[in-house]
Amino acid sequence: MSPEVGHYSLILALTLALIQSVVPIVGARRNDAALMAVGTSTSLAQFAFALVAFGVLTVAYVASDFSVANVVENSHSLKPLLYKITGVWGNHEGSMLLWVLILALFGALVALFGANLPATLRANVLGVQAWIATAFYLFILGTSNPFLRIAPPPPEGQDLNPVLQDIGLAVHPPLLYLGYVGFSISFSFAVAALIEGRIDAAWARWVRPWTLVAWMFLTLGIAMGSYWAYYELGWGGWWFWDPVENASLMPWIAGTALLHSAVVMEKRSALKIWTLLLAILTFSLSLLGTFLVRSGVLTSVHSFATDPLRGVFILAILAVFIGGSLALYAWRAPALKQGGLFAPVSREGALVLNNLFLTTACATVFVGTLYPLALEALTGDKISVGAPFFNLTFGPLFVMLLVAVPFGPLLAWKRGDVLGAMQRLMAAGLAGLLGIAAAFAWTWGGPVLAPFGIGLAVFVIVGAFTDLAERSGFPRVGAGVAVRRLAGLPRSALGTAVAHAGLGVTLLGIVAETTWSSEQIVALKAGERVAIAGYELKLDGVVDRQGPNYREQVARFSVRRGGDEIGELAPSRRSFAARQTSTTEAALMTRGVSQLYASLGDSAPDGAIAVRIYHKPLVLLIWLGAVVMVCGGLLSLSDRRLRVGAPRPAKAAAMAQRAQAAE
Amino acid sequence: MTARRFAILALALMLASPAHAVQPDEIMSDPAKEARARALSRELRCMVCQNQSIDDSDAPLARDLRLLVRERIAAGDSDAQVIDFLVARYGQFVLLKPRLGGETLLLWVLPPLLLAAGAAGLAIHARRRRAASIAPLTPQEEEKLAALVGDEPPQKS
Numbered sequence A: 001m002s003p004e005v006g007h008y009s010l011i012l013a014l015t016l017a018l019i020q021s022v023v024p025i026v027g028a029r030r031n032d033a034a035l036m037a038v039g040t041s042t043s044l045a046q047f048a049f050a051l052v053a054f055g056v057l058t059v060a061y062v063a064s065d066f067s068v069a070n071v072v073e074n075s076h077s078l079k080p081l082l083y084k085i086t087g088v089w090g091n092h093e094g095s096m097l098l099w100v101l102i103l104a105l106f107g108a109l110v111a112l113f114g115a116n117l118p119a120t121l122r123a124n125v126l127g128v129q130a131w132i133a134t135a136f137y138l139f140i141l142g143t144s145n146p147f148l149r150i151a152p153p154p155p156e157g158q159d160l161n162p163v164l165q166d167i168g169l170a171v172h173p174p175l176l177y178l179g180y181v182g183f184s185i186s187f188s189f190a191v192a193a194l195i196e197g198r199i200d201a202a203w204a205r206w207v208r209p210w211t212l213v214a215w216m217f218l219t220l221g222i223a224m225g226s227y228w229a230y231y232e233l234g235w236g237g238w239w240f241w242d243p244v245e246n247a248s249l250m251p252w253i254a255g256t257a258l259l260h261s262a263v264v265m266e267k268r269s270a271l272k273i274w275t276l277l278l279a280i281l282t283f284s285l286s287l288l289g290t291f292l293v294r295s296g297v298l299t300s301v302h303s304f305a306t307d308p309l310r311g312v313f314i315l316a317i318l319a320v321f322i323g324g325s326l327a328l329y330a331w332r333a334p335a336l337k338q339g340g341l342f343a344p345v346s347r348e349g350a351l352v353l354n355n356l357f358l359t360t361a362c363a364t365v366f367v368g369t370l371y372p373l374a375l376e377a378l379t380g381d382k383i384s385v386g387a388p389f390f391n392l393t394f395g396p397l398f399v400m401l402l403v404a405v406p407f408g409p410l411l412a413w414k415r416g417d418v419l420g421a422m423q424r425l426m427a428a429g430l431a432g433l434l435g436i437a438a439a440f441a442w443t444w445g446g447p448v449l450a451p452f453g454i455g456l457a458v459f460v461i462v463g464a465f466t467d468l469a470e471r472s473g474f475p476r477v478g479a480g481v482a483v484r485r486l487a488g489l490p491r492s493a494l495g496t497a498v499a500h501a502g503l504g505v506t507l508l509g510i511v512a513e514t515t516w517s518s519e520q521i522v523a524l525k526a527g528e529r530v531a532i533a534g535y536e537l538k539l540d541g542v543v544d545r546q547g548p549n550y551r552e553q554v555a556r557f558s559v560r561r562g563g564d565e566i567g568e569l570a571p572s573r574r575s576f577a578a579r580q581t582s583t584t585e586a587a588l589m590t591r592g593v594s595q596l597y598a599s600l601g602d603s604a605p606d607g608a609i610a611v612r613i614y615h616k617p618l619v620l621l622i623w624l625g626a627v628v629m630v631c632g633g634l635l636s637l638s639d640r641r642l643r644v645g646a647p648r649p650a651k652a653a654a655m656a657q658r659a660q661a662a663e
Numbered sequence B: 001m002t003a004r005r006f007a008i009l010a011l012a013l014m015l016a017s018p019a020h021a022v023q024p025d026e027i028m029s030d031p032a033k034e035a036r037a038r039a040l041s042r043e044l045r046c047m048v049c050q051n052q053s054i055d056d057s058d059a060p061l062a063r064d065l066r067l068l069v070r071e072r073i074a075a076g077d078s079d080a081q082v083i084d085f086l087v088a089r090y091g092q093f094v095l096l097k098p099r100l101g102g103e104t105l106l107l108w109v110l111p112p113l114l115l116a117a118g119a120a121g122l123a124i125h126a127r128r129r130r131a132a133s134i135a136p137l138t139p140q141e142e143e144k145l146a147a148l149v150g151d152e153p154p155q156k157s
Helices: A003-030 A033-062 A069-074 A081-089 A092-116 A119-143 A167-196 A201-232 A243-268 A272-294 A308-335 A347-379 A387-404 A418-424 A426-442 A449-472 A479-488 A491-516 A620-637 A649-662 B002-013 B031-043 B060-074 B079-090 B105-133 B139-149
Strands: A518-524 A529-532 A535-546 A550-561 A564-569 A572-576 A581-585 A587-591 A594-603 A609-616
Touching (some): A003 A033, A003 A092, A003 A167, A033 A069, A033 A081, A069 A092, A092 A119, A092 A167, A092 A201, A119 A167, A119 A308, A387 A449, A535 A609, B031 B060
Antiparallel strands (some): A518 A609, A550 A564, A550 A572
16 A cells, blocks of 8 residues: 555645634534534544545555655564554654654544534634644644655665663553644644533533543553553662653643542532633643653653754644633633632642642742753753752652541542541541551661651552542441442442542552662672562573574573572563664562562673572552552543533423323 | 562662662772662753763763762762762752852742641632621620520520
8 A cells, every 4th residue: 555545644634624623613602503513523524534645654664665655764664563664653753743643543543432522612622622633733744744655665664772672661652642632632622611611510521431431541641651661661660750751740730630529520610710720731731741742851761863954843723822822711711600619628628739730849849940941941050950959849748748648538529528528537547557557667777768668658548548448337227338329439439449449559659669769789790699578589591592683682580588489580681783772671570469579780791690680579559559549530531421421402302291291 | 478578578678769870880889888879860961861870870980970979989079078079060950959159049938838828828719708608696696596596595406
């Protein structure tokens, strides 16, 4: 299939996006159903054409079609099939194509599943979605076209960066983009509501499932990226406050705040300003993240593009969308009606506090990430802002927030009772204190703050389930009754408890791994042993192997515990001929939720090989906690009120008839 | 379970620290000095990497800096002197935690300032809204209220 088909599809998608940008919005203003329906069909068609374009590029990669410049630069005929496919998004142009594909996907989903939205709102949402799509199609076709051809085609491609040839990394960008780009829907909803001049509790109910889906994917994407860094980069670190990592964390924090704000808006029609601004802010941060990564302003293993034209184009997109939406907000905000009142101590008050902390945390990350850039631009001085800064500023904010998390669900709407909530949290508090005591007992003489971290994590986990315990009556009523009551609870209550517990689980993993991991750095010859954390590792030998497109040096270790052999670790170093680089493949042995981690260093001239061995207790909890949070999100998503729409007019009329007949 | 407890106990007796790229031939013979070197390395940036400390990075420059730090410690410098030495040589860029100074004042002050400003703003907004929406009762309305409520003693529900 000619790659030109893909190119043409992309242009058709742009044309459809242009139509979709104008017609449905005009139709919404005039209340013309036919014009508004155009939005639905153009969304679906736009998605189809974007899919064709993406599919054609994938086929070009799989078939190793070296007449396409993008394939030449980023693929190699010897690459395994899986990595040929994932290589499609392992470069700038391909990943931007994935971006617009997901943008079109979400538009199509709104068109398909938004039948219960009022027609004008849906038309406006699809229209705004199309504005974003148009801007990005122009960006791709103008500066980052993946379908550019080379004549004559070279005989072989240049290899993909070997560090990216990994299954975990294959999954990371699509997940992350589903998150980033998913927040475009929240943005579209916010702008559409501002255009219509109407925003109310019903709007919050419609926005919530889309925001939740995007948030879930972003959580998974960030967790996946962190886990990938942990096992791939060879030294067991999982978060570096790298500007690109921060660029994904900021929309996540803002998205979490948005989710919670939308809850308040749905229930009490309050916090309208917060919700609107957060919806605009979250997607703006996604766009900013795209700019940071794509423009080459910061170099990292992530940034593929160092072309200033692209940077300027994205900066223009940022200015238009962020500036435009904020200007629209400023113009329309006075028309917003005030929502429900609430006392400062109440669930709404707790969620306002939550918003405050999350927004400040997001601002802290923002300042820390961009300050060096700004300072260099203004004064020419270069400074670094790294983990020590964020630990001092971000850490305390989140700790304070986590203390408040179990209180939120226990406070009543409008007017809450903190002392009552504290009483109900006594069991959780006790569990937390027990956690502190246990941690102190086991690690007497160790770091002082860490046991409090453990206690906090236990408090959050047990506190999350306190609300469920209250509602189900456990342990006052029997277990059977309690379980039945739990099953009857609204799923969003279950989802809340599970998601908050997931947060505690992640904290537990972070504290344990940061404080109590141990390491051994030694140079070993074959037959020598090293002991760590109750395990004994013996180097059996070093072997050289040939892989599909690399040479590999593998060190085999047998692992013993208490004298019994429990397994093998085989860390290796790979050197890739085509790219003249090498990577380390760490070996992991999972014991429960802790891990033994071995990675190779250099060989010494006398035949000894340097090896780093770590024991990381409870480290897997960091990412399991993220998965638990996503499960909580899924539970919330399956809530009945999101599946059952408003009653149809026909039923209401029939009931009225029956009522009349009965009289 | 006992074995695991022993493992955790053994863990506690070992040097606790996160991840690194230190090679065996860099490790100093004195464990206390090595611990100082590791702690200092975590605060220093590998200047050719993106935000990694020299303790974490595999780059040759990072190795050179790690050796330099150990050299200075072996020569008897205190922690502060080692840091000053490196800053004099490479500039503020080598520090991962920016020093509090004229240029970085805004950086350090903004997070707590934003929190305080946000909290203050919310408090003012809440008070203003409550004051605006609760209008005091007129005397006639007060009488009507008293009549409705009557002389009944307050009842606990």
